[in-house]
Amino acid sequence: xxxxxxxxxxxxxxxxxxxxxxxxxxxxxxxxxxxxxxxxxxxxxxxxxxxxxxxxxxxxxxxxxxxxxxxxxxxxxxxxxxxxxxxxxxxxxxxxxxxxxxxxxxxxxxxxxxxxxxxxxxxxxxxxxxxxxxxxxxxxxxxxxxxxxxxxxxxxxxxxxxxxxxxxxxxxxxxxxxxxxxxxxxxxxxxxxxxxxxxxxxxxxxxxxxxxxx
Numbered sequence: 001x002x003x004x005x006x007x008x009x010x011x012x013x014x015x016x017x018x019x020x021x022x023x024x025x026x027x028x029x030x031x032x033x034x035x036x037x038x039x040x041x042x043x044x045x046x047x048x049x050x051x052x053x054x055x056x057x058x059x060x061x062x063x064x065x066x067x068x069x070x071x072x073x074x075x076x077x078x079x080x081x082x083x084x085x086x087x088x089x090x091x092x093x094x095x096x097x098x099x100x101x102x103x104x105x106x107x108x109x110x111x112x113x114x115x116x117x118x119x120x121x122x123x124x125x126x127x128x129x130x131x132x133x134x135x136x137x138x139x140x141x142x143x144x145x146x147x148x149x150x151x152x153x154x155x156x157x158x159x160x161x162x163x164x165x166x167x168x169x170x171x172x173x174x175x176x177x178x179x180x181x182x183x184x185x186x187x188x189x190x191x192x193x194x195x196x197x198x199x200x201x202x203x204x205x206x207x208x209x210x211x212x213x214x
Contacts, residue, residue, distance in 0.1 A: 041137030062199035176209035
């Protein structure tokens with residue numbers, strides 16, 4: 001069987017303390033005919049576990065002022081805790097920088113090298129936030145810190161969209177959205193190409209879905 005991370009198994013893994021356990025892909029023929037249902041906002045005093053099959057980080061970086069270089073890396077695991085007021089919480093997500101994929105093998109090897117992410121020495125990234133900003137029951141901003149290359153810098157993720165739904169696959173609430181921010185890569189010591197066409201500003205696009213495990 002294919003070793004993919006499915007939200008249903010992810011929930012079970014959270015209860016056993018192993019959010020990164022191997023999980024199986026649900027065959028298409030078993031997909032339910034019913035649609036996902038709205039599920040209100042995030043639950044108060046709830047713990048959510050990141051679903052790595054729906055949580056990725058994409059980046060966009062200007063290339064000689066002409067085109068945009070893009071890449072994506074996966075998440076390993078993570079959690080979101082909503083406090084008792086339902087108006088704030090905490091986030092802790094670990095990213096697998098070694099999984100970075102630009103769609104071009106040669107470029108993959110380059111961005112994994114010491115010129116960029118140096119994944120041999122720093123294979124893991126991490127985003128941590130001690131506050132989540134809400135408006136009308138929806139997340140608007142997540143101010144936190146991003147650790148890459150052993151450097152930790154402040155970053156605020158702004159929600160482009162946010163929603164919660166009742167998953168028909170696992171009968172659990174899932175919350176998530178699309179988030180964006182723009183950073184300067186030199187803040188993390190990634191300076192290759194700054195003097196000949198590769199821009200310093202990098203746009204990060206983050207898609208996140210997390211399963212309520214309570």
